[in-house]
Amino acid sequence: MKSLLRKDCEGCLACINACPHHCIYPVENKYGEWQAFVDKDKCSGCGICMQKCYLNNVHVFFNDIKRCYAVWSRNEGVARNSSSGGFLYELSRFFLQNGGRVCGVRWNESFRPVYKMTNEINDIVAFSGSKYVAPMINNIYRKVEQELANNNDILFIGLPCIVHALKTFLGKDNKHLLAVDLLCSGTPPFRYLKEYVDWLKRDNGINVFDDIRFRGKRDFSFSLLYKDIAIYCQDMKHDLYWKSFQNRTFLQEKCYHCRYHTVARIGDMTVGDFWGLGKTKKDYHFGVNLVLINTDKGLNYLNKTREALYIEERSLEEAVRGSYCLQKHSDRPVRSRIFHLLYRKNALLPLLKIINWPK
């Protein structure tokens, strides 16, 4: 008999990584969100999956913010290629140069975002640029556990809910792990991006592309590229996917009551955009990171990467004022309720057009 592992499952899939009998598997619900199902005939009842489920540990592993910085890469090429100031590229490069490994998210060959562990610089380049969509998890928690057991240094960059899932999976802090949580406004299931890009290809006569970029530096655009040239490019007001993401139309259910929209943080460091930043001593041209230091380990690694960065200490009030993700709120827009009521598989486009009318 097959059934949902728990009714309130949020699809982190750590239980699948944990089950010794391989009897849990992921199933997409009608919105394309992952949920864990169990084959009860194979289950031994050992209970390991529930020990590793972060929903049983929702108040554990949070830290208070100790310090707050505005940061950007001294290398303009790095900052230009990144979503914000390029801090995560520099931190990742530091880990590689010192024999460590980095877990981040890159597009796979079918343009699905996936978590990957790497010690290669070309993956770090591919991690750059935020992919505003839920990534595939695969067996990343197990890989991190294995590498930590070999005393390898690991930098894990992830959405706060996934960092929480990883920490619960591991069970305790490890001196070899630096966990970075991103400020995160929400993620749509991958299904919507896939359907949207397939439509864009048909509508614009596009046969091939080799990159998808959100947030063009000049005009905050969404684009499909081929050999670094945009073959489709629209700004936030005119691209339906981008606009629907920004106005929170089609996020995963858990994002509408996210427990990480607070100043208590799950990672050793929290990284995002410094939207509320006032005047700085030095000008920046290609974006600036907000870096929140939540543990001594986080501060230690910021200090180790200083040479590659421009860093200015700022007040936490300034950071919180400009960041939606650090404030408690409960705003599920009406358009999101309508979207979830009316959505049918393979009928995304007409619905988005109606919901986002007038353009």
Ligand SMILES: Cc1cc2nc3c(=O)[nH]c(=O)nc-3n(C[C@H](O)[C@H](O)[C@H](O)COP(=O)(O)OP(=O)(O)OC[C@H]3O[C@@H](n4cnc5c(N)ncnc54)[C@H](O)[C@@H]3O)c2cc1C
């Ligand atoms: C879904 C999502 C929503 C975000 N929302 C906000 C927000 O509301 N406010 C804010 O201040 N900042 C937000 N951010 C963070 C911001 O976009 C930048 O990623 C962050 O400031 C780091 O910038 P960077 O220039 O150092 O690196 P970037 O060039 O942004 O590098 C991206 C890093 O994030 C990882 N990454 C990319 N896509 C994903 C993904 N889908 N899931 C997990 N990891 C991913 C990559 O592995 C890489 O390490 C969000 C990021 C994501 C992925």
Ligand code: SF4
């Ligand atoms: S571990 Fe994650 S996927 Fe498994 S039941 Fe808990 S929330 Fe769902």
Ligand code: SF4
């Ligand atoms: S109780 Fe044990 S065997 Fe059953 S699903 Fe959970 S981890 Fe797997």
Ligand code: SF4
């Ligand atoms: S908004 Fe919250 S629940 Fe949704 S992906 Fe981001 S961290 Fe996870």
